[in-house]
Amino acid sequence: MTTAAEVPALVLDGVAVAYDRVTALDGITGTVAAGESVALIGPNGSGKSTLLKAVLGLVPLQAGSITVLGQSPETARRGVAYVPQQEALEAEFPISVSQVVVMGRYRRVGWVRRPGPADKAIADEALDRVGLSERAGDRFGTLSGGQRQRVLIARAIAQNARLLLLDEPFNGVDGTTQELLLGLLAELRGDGVAVVMSTHDLSIAQVACCDACVLNTRQVAFGPVDEALTAEHLHEAYGSNALVLVSDGPFPRA
Amino acid sequence: MTRLFIEPFQAGYLQRALIEAVMLGVLGGIIGVHVVLRRLEFMADALTHTVFPGMAAAFVVGGSLYVGALITGVLSAVLLTLLTRNRRVTSDAALAVLLTGFFSIGVILVSRSRSYTADLTTLLFGRVLAVDVAQIVATGLTGVVVLAVLWALHKELVLRAFDPEATAALGYSVTTLDLVLNVLITLVVVSAVRAVGSVLVIALLITPAAAAQLLVRRSVGRMMVVAAAIGVVGGWLGLVVSYEGSIHHGWRLASGGTIVLVLTVIFVLVLAATTALGAFRRRALLKEASLPGAARAVTA
Numbered sequence: 001m002t003t004a005a006e007v008p009a010l011v012l013d014g015v016a017v018a019y020d021r022v023t024a025l026d027g028i029t030g031t032v033a034a035g036e037s038v039a040l041i042g043p044n045g046s047g048k049s050t051l052l053k054a055v056l057g058l059v060p061l062q063a064g065s066i067t068v069l070g071q072s073p074e075t076a077r078r079g080v081a082y083v084p085q086q087e088a089l090e091a092e093f094p095i096s097v098s099q100v101v102v103m104g105r106y107r108r109v110g111w112v113r114r115p116g117p118a119d120k121a122i123a124d125e126a127l128d129r130v131g132l133s134e135r136a137g138d139r140f141g142t143l144s145g146g147q148r149q150r151v152l153i154a155r156a157i158a159q160n161a162r163l164l165l166l167d168e169p170f171n172g173v174d175g176t177t178q179e180l181l182l183g184l185l186a187e188l189r190g191d192g193v194a195v196v197m198s199t200h201d202l203s204i205a206q207v208a209c210c211d212a213c214v215l216n217t218r219q220v221a222f223g224p225v226d227e228a229l230t231a232e233h234l235h236e237a238y239g240s241n242a243l244v245l246v247s248d249g250p251f252p253r254a
Numbered sequence: 255m256t257r258l259f260i261e262p263f264q265a266g267y268l269q270r271a272l273i274e275a276v277m278l279g280v281l282g283g284i285i286g287v288h289v290v291l292r293r294l295e296f297m298a299d300a301l302t303h304t305v306f307p308g309m310a311a312a313f314v315v316g317g318s319l320y321v322g323a324l325i326t327g328v329l330s331a332v333l334l335t336l337l338t339r340n341r342r343v344t345s346d347a348a349l350a351v352l353l354t355g356f357f358s359i360g361v362i363l364v365s366r367s368r369s370y371t372a373d374l375t376t377l378l379f380g381r382v383l384a385v386d387v388a389q390i391v392a393t394g395l396t397g398v399v400v401l402a403v404l405w406a407l408h409k410e411l412v413l414r415a416f417d418p419e420a421t422a423a424l425g426y427s428v429t430t431l432d433l434v435l436n437v438l439i440t441l442v443v444v445s446a447v448r449a450v451g452s453v454l455v456i457a458l459l460i461t462p463a464a465a466a467q468l469l470v471r472r473s474v475g476r477m478m479v480v481a482a483a484i485g486v487v488g489g490w491l492g493l494v495v496s497y498e499g500s501i502h503h504g505w506r507l508a509s510g511g512t513i514v515l516v517l518t519v520i521f522v523l524v525l526a527a528t529t530a531l532g533a534f535r536r537r538a539l540l541k542e543a544s545l546p547g548a549a550r551a552v553t554a
Contacts, residue, residue, distance in 0.1 A: 056423045074425070082423030093291065093416050096472045103413055107424050112406045139472045155420075165423075 007070040008033050009163045009194030010055060014064030017050050023217060024050045028064070030213060030222035034162065037185070037195035039205035041229065042215040042237050048198035051215070052165050055196065056082060069162055076163075078107055081156030083166040086148035091141030097151050098136040101127050104158030119158075126157035130184060146177025153184060164188065166197040170204050182208055202229060262497035267383055271449075272493055274385040274393055275513060278446045278458055279485030281397050284404060284478045285442045286463030286485075288435055291415045291474065295460055296346065297334060297436070300353035301443050302455045304330035307360035309377055309447070314363050320392050323447055327440040330356060335433045380451030380510045382493075393445045400438050411435060412474045450510035461517040462488065465524040488517035 010032040017025040025047040032038050040048040053059045055066060057073030068076035081104065104126070105119040115123075127133050130150040135143060140151065149169055156164050164185075170178060185195055185208060199205055205212055205225060212228040214220040216237040221228040262268050289298045305323040312322025330352060337348040364374050404411070414421045414431045422428050439459070446455045466481035492513030499505035499512075 058422055077423065077425040080423070082420055084417060084419045088419070089417060092467075094467065094471055094474055094477050095412070095416055099473070100416075103409075103417070103420070106409055106413060109409075111410075114409065137472070167419075 008067075009036070009069060010196065011067040012064070013066075015051070015054060015061060015066055016063040017047070017054055017059050018062045019059075023062075025054065025215075026218040028213070028215065028219045028222070030211070030219075032163075032194050032196060032211070034192045034194050035189045036211060037189055037197070037209040038211040038213055039209040039225070040196065040198040040213050040215065041200070041202065041205055041234075042220075043200075043239075046216045046237065048215070049167060051213075052082070052167060052196070052198060055163075055165060056080060079160075079162045081159045081161030081164050083149075083152045083156055083164065083169060085167050085169075085171055086145055086152060087172055089140070089148070093141060095140050096136070097132065097138055097140055097143065098123060098127065100140050100151055101154045101158050104155040104160075107159075122160075123154075123158045126154040127151070129157060130154045131180070144174075144177070145172035146174060146181065149173060149177070149181060150184065153181075153188075157188070162193060164193055164195045164197075166195065168199060169197055170199060170201055178204075202234075205229065258498060259494060262494055262501075267385075268493065268497065270385045270387065270390060271382045271509065272490060273390055274449055275382060275489030275493055276486050277390075277393050277397055278442075278449060279462070279487070279489040280482040281393075281400060281442045281485075282446060282458035283462040283466070283481035283483070283485035285400065285439055286459035286461075287466065287474060287478045287481050288404075288411060288415065289439060289459050290463040290467060292435070294439070295456070297338075297349055298439055298443065298459050299456045300334065300349045301327060301330060301436075301440050302447065302452045303353040303360075304356035305440070305444055305447055306377060306452050307356050307363060309452075310360040310363035313377070314367060319448060320389070320444065323444040324441075326356065327444045328437055331436040331440040332433065335429065335436050339429060376451075378451050378453050379508065380447065380449050380454070382449040382509045382513070385449060389448060396441050396445045400441050403434065403438060407431070407434065408475070415474075450513065454510055454514045457514040457517055458485065461514070461521050465517075465521040468524050468528045484517070484520055488520060489513055492516040 008031050012028045012030050015025060015028040016023065028051060030038070040051060042048055050059060054061060055068060055073055056077065057066075057068075066073050069079050070076075073080075098120075102115050102119060102123040105115050105123060109115050109119060124133070124136070127136055130153055132143075132147060132150055132154070135147065140148065143151065153164075153166075153169075169181060173181065189195060195209070197208065199208075206229065209225060211223060212225045213222045214228055214233045214237050220237045221230075221233040263272055289295060305327040308322035308324070308326030309319045310322075311317075311326075312319045333352060334349065337352065360377075364377065410421075410426060410431060413424075414426065414428055418428055421431070442459065443455055446458050450458060462481040462484035463477070465484050466477045470477040470480050492515070493509055495516060496507040496509040496512035499507040
């Protein structure tokens with residue numbers, strides 16, 4: 001385990017992805033160390049989701065390479081947790097909160113077998129950590145958006161992931177829950193978990209992350225938030241709309 | 255009262271029909287939960303049509319209807335899984351093209367037969383009262399296979415139904431899981447189609463599961479138990495009603511149709527009961543919380 005801190009959580013080297021010969025992502029290069037966090041910033045269709053999928057080894061690379069926890073994306077999956085947008089999950093699905101969290105144990109439990117008492121204890125602990133123990137028996141769909149997001153993060157904790165990939169984690173989340181989520185992510189980073197999140201909220205990116213990757217199919221900037229989130233870079237990624245964002249945004253000017 | 259529930263099943267053919275209906279109730283109820291949770295109703299309906307040409311072909315050449323249905327059913331399950339992965343064809347369009355294409359082959363084959371109308375009626379509407387021992391054995395064996403696979407893959411299939419993106423992220427092959435489920439659905443459809451016919455078979459899968467979803471809110475496993483129970487009650491009660499109506503009242507109630515009708519009535523009753531209960535609970539909650547001011551706010 002001593003090597004875990006030394007091996008970067010994620011190394012992207014000239015990553016390019018194409019769907020049906022249309023480039024979806026090009027020239028993404030950067031490193032995320034253990035305990036660090038990166039915000040993926042860009043307009044819709046800029047390749048944020050594609051980049052997350054590439055890190056999971058779910059889309060073939062056209063060029064470049066991805067190293068996750070010192071391994072190929074496919075072999076590293078066990079140590080990587082993907083947190084989908086909670087809005088994408090069916091609220092009517094008959095499943096309890098604790099059942100969702102224990103899903104993080106499934107790969108370790110293996111085929112055919114069911115999660116045992118040890119797995120359930122780990123899941124309970126993870127749920128306790130996100131402060132939702134008292135909702136364990138409730139249906140997942142009865143929780144608020146922010147609470148669902150926390151349950152999905154508890155699932156990632158139960159998975160014992162070293163790299164957390166979050167797709168728009170602050171969508172549909174109110175102000176108070178936002179604070180809770182930010183505190184939770186900071187705590188996880190303190191434990192050495194690396195975080196990559198897609199977001200279109202620049203102020204969140206600044207508070208939640210140390211680095212940012214600005215992209216619009218190709219990489220515009222990758223580095224510390226102050227250097228990456230400049231008016232110039234955002235204008236390049238978003239086009240003329242960026243001017244509006246810049247005049248409202250709290251981030252430093254170029 | 256006992257006459258009503260025991261008398262029908264003294265005849266051998268009705269005993270066999272009951273065994274078949276109970277087995278199909280369990281199988282349809284359990285696999286139906288996956289169909290409903292995955293919103294595969296249209297795809298399951300397509301499968302009921304694609305087994306038709308296999309049965310028609312078997313009928314024409316005098317082979318086993320079961321084997322004929324199995325061959326075209328599994329073939330179409332594989333085709334459907336692959337077609338719905340193709341981004342250039344929307345999945346509903348793919349299903350519609352495939353199901354009508356397959357069905358038309360069945361129609362062409364059956365219409366070559368001289369006893370066209372009678373044959374078509376059997377294939378479309380089934381004959382649960384004509385079930386023989388071989389058929390019961392086939393349904394039983396199919397059931398064991400289907401339930402064993404569903405049990406073994408329960409947590410993976412539920413995970414895939416709930417959160418497909420996380421399923422792929424964890425390294426499971428979503429396509430393989432889908433293929434397995436689609437083949438299992440096909441096996442149940444093939445077993446049920448001779449009893450209730452290709453038109454009504456979909457009801458055995460959807461109706462009990464849809465009713466169970468109204469009753470069970472927090473566990474897929476429990477939803478399966480309730481759906482299976484509803485399926486069994488529907489099969490048994492449907493046979494009782496059709497026997498009673500036909501023998502003692504001269505109504506001539508078709509057994510397969512009556513089973514489906516009973517299931518539909520159960521669904522409507524469950525829907526009405528849960529809706530009424532929900533409204534009652536909401537009102538009780540409001541009353542509990544209502545200080546005079548709150549009550550005014552609610553009525554306003």
